[in-house]
Amino acid sequence: MRVIDIRLYLRVWCFLILGGVFFGSQARAQQPCVSEVKIGVVADWPPLTAVDEAGAYGLDVEIARKVFAELNICPRFLRLPTSARSLDQLGKGTVDVLLMVSYVQERAELGVFSAPYRWEKMRLFSLRQPRMAIDLKALLRLGYRIGLSIGSYYGEELKNLAESPNFGHLLVGISGSTQRVEMLAKKRVDFIIEDEILGRFMARKLGIKNVYIWDYPVHNNQVHFLLRKGLFDAAQLTRFNGVIERLRPDIDKLVERYTHHNAPR
Numbered sequence: 345m346r347v348i349d350i351r352l353y354l355r356v357w358c359f360l361i362l363g364g365v366f367f368g369s370q371a372r373a374q375q376p377c378v379s380e381v382k383i384g385v386v387a388d389w390p391p392l393t394a395v396d397e398a399g400a401y402g403l404d405v406e407i408a409r410k411v412f413a414e415l416n417i418c419p420r421f422l423r424l425p426t427s428a429r430s431l432d433q434l435g436k437g438t439v440d441v442l443l444m445v446s447y448v449q450e451r452a453e454l455g456v457f458s459a460p461y462r463w464e465k466m467r468l469f470s471l472r473q474p475r476m477a478i479d480l481k482a483l484l485r486l487g488y489r490i491g492l493s494i495g496s497y498y499g500e501e502l503k504n505l506a507e508s509p510n511f512g513h514l515l516v517g518i519s520g521s522t523q524r525v526e527m528l529a530k531k532r533v534d535f536i537i538e539d540e541i542l543g544r545f546m547a548r549k550l551g552i553k554n555v556y557i558w559d560y561p562v563h564n565n566q567v568h569f570l571l572r573k574g575l576f577d578a579a580q581l582t583r584f585n586g587v588i589e590r591l592r593p594d595i596d597k598l599v600e601r602y603t604h605h606n607a608p609r
C-alpha cells in the first residue's frame with residue numbers, strides 16, 4: 345500500500361472511531377425519558393432554589409437535574425411558596441419529590457428519604473458584630489427577635505425553644521428569604537437564621553452592608569430528596585441512591601462553586 349493510501353486509511357479509520365464515540369455519546373445523551381417526576385421548588389431560596397419566568401434554577405435544582413438525568417427521568421419543576429406548603433403538597437400527591445429536606449421523623453411519615461446529597465449549615469445573621477459565643481436561648485432571654493423560614497427545620501434546640509411559652513413569641517415566621525433579609529435590614533428583627541450560602545447571597549444581592557455571620561452552629565445537617573411514597577420500589581430506590589453516591593464528587597464541586605462564587609442566574 346502506498347504512503348498516501350496509508351494516510352488516507354488512517355484518517356478514515358480515526359474519523360469512524362471518533363465519530364462513533366461522538367454520535368454514541370450524543371445518542372446516550374438524547375435518550376428519551378422513561379418517565380417524568382414533578383419536583384416541588386420553593387421559589388424564594390436563591391441561590392439554592394428559585395423560580396422565575398424562565399423556570400427553576402439554583403444549586404439544588406442543578407443537583408436534581410444531574411441525578412434524574414442519570415436515570416433518564418425528566419423533572420418537571422413546580423413553583424411552591426414555602427417549605428410548609430411543599431410538605432403539604434407532597435402529602436397530597438401533587439408533587440413527587442422535594443429538594444433539600446432535613447430528616448425529621450414526622451416528615452418520614454409523609455414520604456421516603458433518599459440518601460443524603462449535601463450538607464446544610466444554618467447560621468445566625470445580624471447587623472451587629474458577634475461579640476462572643478452565645479446560644480439561642482441566651483439571645484432570646486435578652487429579648488432579641490429572630491426571623492425564621494416558615495416550615496423549615498432548624499434542629500432540636502430551636503424546636504424546643506419555639507414550643508416554650510417564654511420564647512416562642514420571639515421567633516418570627518417570615519415566608520421568603522428576600523423578606524427575611526429585608527426585615528433584618530429594617531431592624532424589625534434582630535437576627536435571622538439562614539443557610540450560610542443563601543444568607544451571604546441575599547445580603548449581596550440586596551446591597552445590604554455590614555451583615556455579620558455568627559460562628560454559633562445553629563444546625564449542621566445533611567439534606568435529602570424526599571420522595572412521594574410509591575414513587576420508587578426498593579430496587580429503584582437503591583439505584584437512585586447509588587446515582588447520588590456516584591455523583592458525589594460532581595455535587596461537591598457544585599456546592600463549592602455556589603459557596604464561593606454563587607452562580608445562579
